[in-house]
Amino acid sequence: MNALEFSGVTKRFGERTALRRVSFTLPEGSSLGLLGPNGAGKTTALRLLLGFTSPTEGSVRLAGKSPGDPDSRIGVAYLPESLKLPARLTVRRLLQLHGTLAGLSGAELEREVDESLELTGIADRARDRIGGLSKGLTQRVGFAQAFLGKPRLMFLDEPTSGLDPIGVRAARDWIQLARDRGCSILMSSHILSEVERVCDRIAIMNRGEIAASGDISQIVRPDENLEDAFVRVVGAA
Amino acid sequence: MRASASRVFRALLGEAINDAVRRRIVPAIAVVSLMSLMMVDGCTSCVAAPTIVQNGVPVEIPEVAGWTGMVIFAVLALWTMVLAGVLASDHLAEVLDDGTAPLVLSRPVSRANFVTARLGGVLVISLVTGIILLGGTAVLLVIRNGVSFGAAIGGGLACALGATVVASLAMSASLYLPRIATVMAVLVGVGTIASLNAIGMFSVELGGVAWAIDRFGPPLGTSVVTALSSWIAPTEVPTDPLEVWIRAVAWAVAGVSLLVVVFRTQDIGK
Numbered sequence: 001m002n003a004l005e006f007s008g009v010t011k012r013f014g015e016r017t018a019l020r021r022v023s024f025t026l027p028e029g030s031s032l033g034l035l036g037p038n039g040a041g042k043t044t045a046l047r048l049l050l051g052f053t054s055p056t057e058g059s060v061r062l063a064g065k066s067p068g069d070p071d072s073r074i075g076v077a078y079l080p081e082s083l084k085l086p087a088r089l090t091v092r093r094l095l096q097l098h099g100t101l102a103g104l105s106g107a108e109l110e111r112e113v114d115e116s117l118e119l120t121g122i123a124d125r126a127r128d129r130i131g132g133l134s135k136g137l138t139q140r141v142g143f144a145q146a147f148l149g150k151p152r153l154m155f156l157d158e159p160t161s162g163l164d165p166i167g168v169r170a171a172r173d174w175i176q177l178a179r180d181r182g183c184s185i186l187m188s189s190h191i192l193s194e195v196e197r198v199c200d201r202i203a204i205m206n207r208g209e210i211a212a213s214g215d216i217s218q219i220v221r222p223d224e225n226l227e228d229a230f231v232r233v234v235g236a237a
Numbered sequence: 238m239r240a241s242a243s244r245v246f247r248a249l250l251g252e253a254i255n256d257a258v259r260r261r262i263v264p265a266i267a268v269v270s271l272m273s274l275m276m277v278d279g280c281t282s283c284v285a286a287p288t289i290v291q292n293g294v295p296v297e298i299p300e301v302a303g304w305t306g307m308v309i310f311a312v313l314a315l316w317t318m319v320l321a322g323v324l325a326s327d328h329l330a331e332v333l334d335d336g337t338a339p340l341v342l343s344r345p346v347s348r349a350n351f352v353t354a355r356l357g358g359v360l361v362i363s364l365v366t367g368i369i370l371l372g373g374t375a376v377l378l379v380i381r382n383g384v385s386f387g388a389a390i391g392g393g394l395a396c397a398l399g400a401t402v403v404a405s406l407a408m409s410a411s412l413y414l415p416r417i418a419t420v421m422a423v424l425v426g427v428g429t430i431a432s433l434n435a436i437g438m439f440s441v442e443l444g445g446v447a448w449a450i451d452r453f454g455p456p457l458g459t460s461v462v463t464a465l466s467s468w469i470a471p472t473e474v475p476t477d478p479l480e481v482w483i484r485a486v487a488w489a490v491a492g493v494s495l496l497v498v499v500f501r502t503q504d505i506g507k
Contacts (some may be wrong), residue, residue: 028409052505073241083337086252088259100248100345101239128503149497151423161486213239 002061003028003153003184004049009058011044011208018044020208021058029153031185033195036205037234039138043081045205046155048076049186050078062153066148074103077151081158081188083142087131091141094130095148096185102149116144119174135162143174160194172197192226202226204233244347246350246357249341249488251356256332257324263362263411270370273316276310302382303468310378310389313370314396314461315431321363321400322407322423329355329500330411352408352500356493359404360397367396377411384468391464398485399457403427405492409499421441434458440473455488456481 002025012021026032034042047053048060051061051067065072083096095113104112116215117123119138125133130141139162146154156175160168175198179185189195195202203213212219212233219227240248247332257263329352332338343352362482375389411419430450437443437451451459463481466474 047504047506050339050341052342070347071239073343073345076343076345078340080336080339081337083340085340086256086337088255097248097252097346099341099347100240101245101341103345105240105244 001028001064002026003030003063004186005059005061006045007061009048009055009060011041012056018056018208019048022205022208022210023058024203024210025211026153026184028184029179029182030036030201031179031187031199032189033199033202034186034188034205035190035192035195035202035230036211039207040205041208043157043204044208045079046157046186046188049155050076060065075149075152076155077146077148077153078155079142079146079157079159081161082131083138083161085130085138085141087129089130091117091130091133091144092126094141095145099148101108104149112148112150113209116147118142119147119177121170136164136167139163140167140173143171146173147178148183148206151178151183153184154186156185156189158191159187159188160188160189160191168194191229198225204230206234239292242347242350245346246354248353249346249351249417250357250361253355253356254329254361257328257358257362257497260324262323266362270366270476273370275429276315277377280309302378303319303384303470304472306374306382306384307465307468310371310374310392310459310465311458313374314392314399315427315457317363317367318398318399318403318457319368319423319427320366321359321393321404323420324359324362325356325404325407325421326411326418326419327369327393328359329408330416333505335504336506342380342505347374348501349497352496354495356405356408360400363400364397367400368394371396378468388465388467392461394455395460395485396466398489399427399455401489402455402457402485402492405489407416409496410490411463412499412503424453430454434462440464455485455492456484460485468498 004026006022006024009019009022010017022041022045022155024032034045036042048055048198049062049067050073052157054068060067062072062076089097092113096109098204099113101110120143120145122137125137130138133141158176160171163171170196175185185198187195187199196233201213201215201218204211216226220226224232244296333353342348371389371393375386378384379386379389407419407423410422414422431450432454433443433447438459443451459476460481463476463478
């Protein structure tokens with residue numbers, strides 16, 4: 001069973017073609033890194049998967065359902081690249097809200113909120129307003145909300161953006177923890193080493209197309225590292 | 238596991254109300270509302286002469302009070318509708334622009350639920366203001382001038398329906414227009430419709446587009462005046478109350494439906 005399927009998807013915004021006949025799948029429990037230079041179409045792919053926009057051609061399925069169906073997003077967690085959270089809310093209130101939207105209630109909601117706060121190291125900031133947090137702490141809140149409701153699929157768009165080196169290492173541990181819990185991961189990132197450590201497959205996008213995809217060992221030649229392979233694939237496309 | 242639609246709606250409505258309460262315009266609304274009530278108090282507390290003569294004909298005091306009350310009530314009802322439109326002009330657009338909405342919409346939340354909760358936040362603030370303004374005015378008029386309180390309840394309901402129409406249309410427009418243009422559209426739209434309603438009911442025979450707007454458009458002014466018609470008896474309001482109420486409800490349903498349809502087709506997080 002695939003956690004998601006992207007079949008022959010083309011997306012045009014007016015005259016501009018953001019994605020051209022893109023296809024990939026993410027089997028349940030696996031992780032896929034979407035790589036590509038700026039404007040390659042990675043964020044557009046994530047927006048299509050979340051139902052924020054519709055494909056011009058082709059089909060997108062989440063757990064076999066159209067992303068336009070709210071049920072397709074049951075058990076889906078999302079951490080956007082430019083994370084914006086309501087400044088007036090306290091950290092705990094935001095997590096309670098997202099826990100509620102994720103289907104949690106009562107004691108289970110409070111327990112999961114506490115667990116997420118502990119996991120991401122922000123339990124002591126639970127009563128602080130989000131507007132007063134640094135970018136790194138806000139990103140931790142983003143991770144905390146993503147862990148609510150025991151997600152089966154995580155979309156991570158530049159997940160370590162704004163984190164300090166300790167935070168980056170912690171984020172890697174959190175993503176690994178999610179994987180250990182059986183969560184499928186789709187991660188978009190510019191940081192190749194991060195993708196290499198977290199994902200077992202990659203898809204390199206360039207100018208709205210998949211330029212290469214497969215296991216990292218299939219794409220990276222014996223005399224290369226991932227960065228060399230990325231430059232070769234993107235440069236050749 | 239997915240939360241029930243009603244539970245999701247309640248959670249989102251709570252946030253939408255909290256967002257609306259924190260708007261900078263809300264303290265201004267409170268001050269203007271308080272001043273309006275003080276003006277109404279002044280208007281209804283003056284001691285009138287035993288008789289008023291108009292064109293040589295004596296006019297009964299209750300009739301004058303009824304007309305005065307109706308005009309005050311209708312103006313305050315229209316103000317409440319404008320307020321709903323102004324609040325709606327960025328209550329949805331703001332959370333889309335500042336990027337806080339996409340995270341919510343990445344959850345198993347339907348767009349219809351999200352957008353109606355945002356609309357609900359606007360309407361709660363507007364209608365609380367309306368209840369204070371119109372309720373206070375109605376109580377003063379009932380006590381001092383002896384007009385019917387039941388008619389005031391009807392007028393309040395007409396105001397609520399009108400506010401729903403104005404807010405839902407303003408929210409739909411805000412997805413395409415900058416805020417200032419949406420606010421201008423609200424002011425011009427409510428002003429035009431209310432003026433045509435008043436002209437159509439009490440003076441000139443309308444024609445062309447003006448007639449069509451008055452006859453088939455949202456009855457923002459007509460519905461309030463029709464509800465308060467007993468205040469100005471024996472003068473008759475030349476409307477069919479059933480037709481006006483059906484039109485008011487139909488426009489409210491159509492406005493909210495349009496908003497939901499428009500929002501469903503929107504690209505999120507551009």
